[in-house]
Amino acid sequence: MEYTQEALQTFKEAIVPYKDRPDGLLPVVHIAQEQFRCVPVAAQKVIAEVMNVSVARVSGIVTFYDYFTMTPLGNHVIEVCVGTSCYMQESKHLLAVASEVLQVAPGETRADGEVSLRIGRCFGRCEHSPNVEIDHTMHLHVSEQELRQYLNNLEDHS
């Protein structure tokens, strides 16, 4: 994936205010993930330059955390919780259903860039398990039927 000079310049301006903050690295990686839907090497280089650290150090952070990705997330992000409480309510089955309906492996983004299927590790709504988050909207107590409906609606509108 190519990024325009303009996009990288906008990003640079957004992170300059963090340049002298000793706690600034993680927040600027978050900014990259939000702007590019991932943290591409091009953005890692900008971060390294602005924050005055090596690209290796930035890359070390990007690869450590589950929520940072090196390839762009899909236009729709579906996250099925497989935390312990949801797991006890058969959420692995929901994950398999989502994978089958969306035609994408858990943890992956579909080749057409339309959807990403993520594995959640507890949303803190465990008394309502099983839970699924779709494009930042939390769905509680989700049945297989409801999940299929949500996913079909997504595909219809995309």
Next chain:
Amino acid sequence: MIQELNRIQQEVLQSVGNKFDKDLRHDKTKELRIKLKNAYIIDPYSIDEYIARDGYKALHKVLFSMTPDDVIEEVKKSGLKGRSGGGFPTGMKWSFVKKSDKQHYIIMNADEGESAATIDGVLMRQDPHCAIEGMIIAGFATGATIGYVYIRYEYPEAQRAMEHAIEQAIAKNLLGKNIMGSGVDFDIIMYRGAGAYICGEETSIISSIEGLRGNSKNKPPFPAIEGLFNKPTIINNVETLGIVPQILLNGGEWFASMGVPGSEGTKVFTLTGQLKEPKTVEVPLGTTIRELIELGGGMREGRQFKAFVTGSPNITMLGPNDIDMPIQFDTFKKRQVMVGSGGTVFLDDSTCLMHFMHFNVDLLAIESCGRCTPCRAGTRKMTQFFEKIIEGEATMDDLQKMKDLAEHMRDASLCGLGVAMGMTMYSALYSFEDEFVEHIRDKHCRCGKCFNEVAA
């Protein structure tokens, strides 16, 4: 300033009607709502409503009539122990800080990485000011003027509520420079994690904020001596800090009068798993497992209670014979069981323990930061042992190897993630050794889940 707080309180009380009279306890005799006294009752986006419930009065009292040592003494008197799971005495932790003119920090651990736990999330979403007030008081007691809230990525709603509450507190001069004219400064920085279970461990949080991979660090030095940016740092859980204002307002003895000696006060638990009605409750410590099951509506129809599990994925457990055991730090410790951060999973007799353990140990292998070998390699090896058991290929010799490995991880791992394997295996074998042996020696699974299918 106290007049101002009183004025706001009166104003709100005159206009809210009977909103504050709501009693949300699921069971009037078993539940005791202290930390949850405001949750789902006040509007979390209204600082005035928090003030109307005696909010920020403890802070005023602390700033204008107490010394930092007085505050620490009062917290010690309350018996408060850290609510993140380990149960470390909070007052004692605060007293480890040697005051100096160096920058000191407080970190509020809002990572709530234990899955099946909702406590910190509920507090931050529903009563954000209690944690903020507690943090400022902790800062005053330990000489810190900057507080970080390290909040997990999965909690955007809680983050919004906290950010809004911080703005409101600053606008009322209850936070920021020269708080209420006392000359005391305290600033709070919201800091978002990015999805890593290990970043709930205190030294990993420090690595994370310092812009390193979230690996845990060697202790000593302990954070209270050399923590964030090598400066004295106190790290406490949200629930721990959230109760601090009420302890200071009502006195340590008030808090110590609840619960049982050695396990003072209340604890919030999320009851999940194979119960009829999973829910979040607050009970005095000393409550028994049976009472929690009753609060959760009982086990599912036609099913028997099998195990009470705390702290996943770093699980420890009790078995059917322990159903009347009170939840206390000391009795649990004797059985190498953690009280945990409040996430609990109840298993019934339809759940195969080997599958359940495989699920959790596998998660540990994924989440191990990889810095130390006992944990990095040990969690993977342990996962393989459980796979062998489930597939019917394990031998009694393997069982001995699992015990040895768990002890080795306990003794040699760098942080709690690996260390806890000792407790996990000890507590599992204490109650369920027969189920291990049935699987391994007799190739028999009482739930009919093993030997013919791959680990789910």
